[in-house]
Amino acid sequence: MPIQEILLNIFFYAFALVALGGGIAVAVSRNIVRSAFALLAVLFAVAAMYGFMRADFILVAQVLIYVGGILVLIIFAVMLTHKITDVRLSNESAPGPAAIFACLCLFFALAAVALSYRWERAAPSREATVPSREGQPPIRLELSMTQGDGRTGVTPGGTVLDGFVRCAVAARGQGGEAQARFRLERGVLKESVWQWSEFRTAEARFRAAEPGTRRAEGSFDRLPPGPYRWSARIEDFEGETAWVAFGSQGEGAAADFVSERGLTKSIGSAFMGPYLLPFELVSVLLLAALVGAAYLARKEVHRQG
């Protein structure tokens, strides 16, 4: 495993521990000031989780609004509603076996669902240019892949999986009838050298016959576990292109799909596009909450007469 991956895992589990420990402290600490500061740790750890997910804008929003706004409000409330001297009794709780039992059951149910369900996942799509044949413009292929199982791991030779794979290929710059052929190869380790042999192929016809971008999808179902790699090519009446492999380094890498460039730009255009109405409604709601909070927290004025 490369050093970046080891560091990534170490940092992930460290932040997960911080989040869990902070959450437990929020739930059981007898001192409410300690609870509030444990919540600070949880919020920062959740911000780190957004970093692991490469959701940069949400990370910054979490730190600014949750840590900088909401947590400060909560600490203000703690300080305003308690005499600091009686911290001992400030955070009474009424734990019962029923509450603990119900919460544990809920946790195990949620965790079992998360771990046992076979989430779909996709490898980053790959672009390739197939060398032009005589009198034809070069074909640009874009290959993408969805893989239907959680239990994947990358071996030196390829990807171990069991489940299904859906491959898609989009070709640009070519007209006429054509079909895509997808090839799945299974690897065998012979004397510490990976040997690949054709395992299955699938064909898919392009949906549109006119020039432009065309798309074809193929799928492989019920694959037994084992190392695989897969590739695709375009075939038409004039011949066929070379095989183009899915994934990085010409192998079926099972990398999880995460946007490489961060989220800020797409979130900005989504706010000005399909989410414009909710955005404006939220601004009105924030104004209403501001006025309402000021109204609720005011001192009551008793007029004489």
Add this chain to the structure above:
Amino acid sequence: MTDYLFSQRPLENLLVLSAALFVLGLYTIVTRKNAVSVLMGVELVLNAANVNFVAFSQYLPGRGIHGSMFTIFVILLAAAEAAVALAIIIGIYQNFGRVDVDQADLMKE
């Protein structure tokens, strides 16, 4: 063991973490008497839901960024909710002298 590494199964790891945060928040809401602590539990639950939204949005293919957008709206609504809830808590404190949720059962003293 490598089955449970973050780099191998990031979505599942994040889902289990958010389940734990959700349950801790729920426990806080159920067992605490202090209204400010109950509010902290609500924040934990909202954070767990946000982690789920962003994890699904980032790791499941072909679904756009709608989960991340929802997270931003949840954060904004949590800010509004916290402001109003704390105003109410301060109002209760001014009326009753304490902020226990099991004692403030009247709208006015």
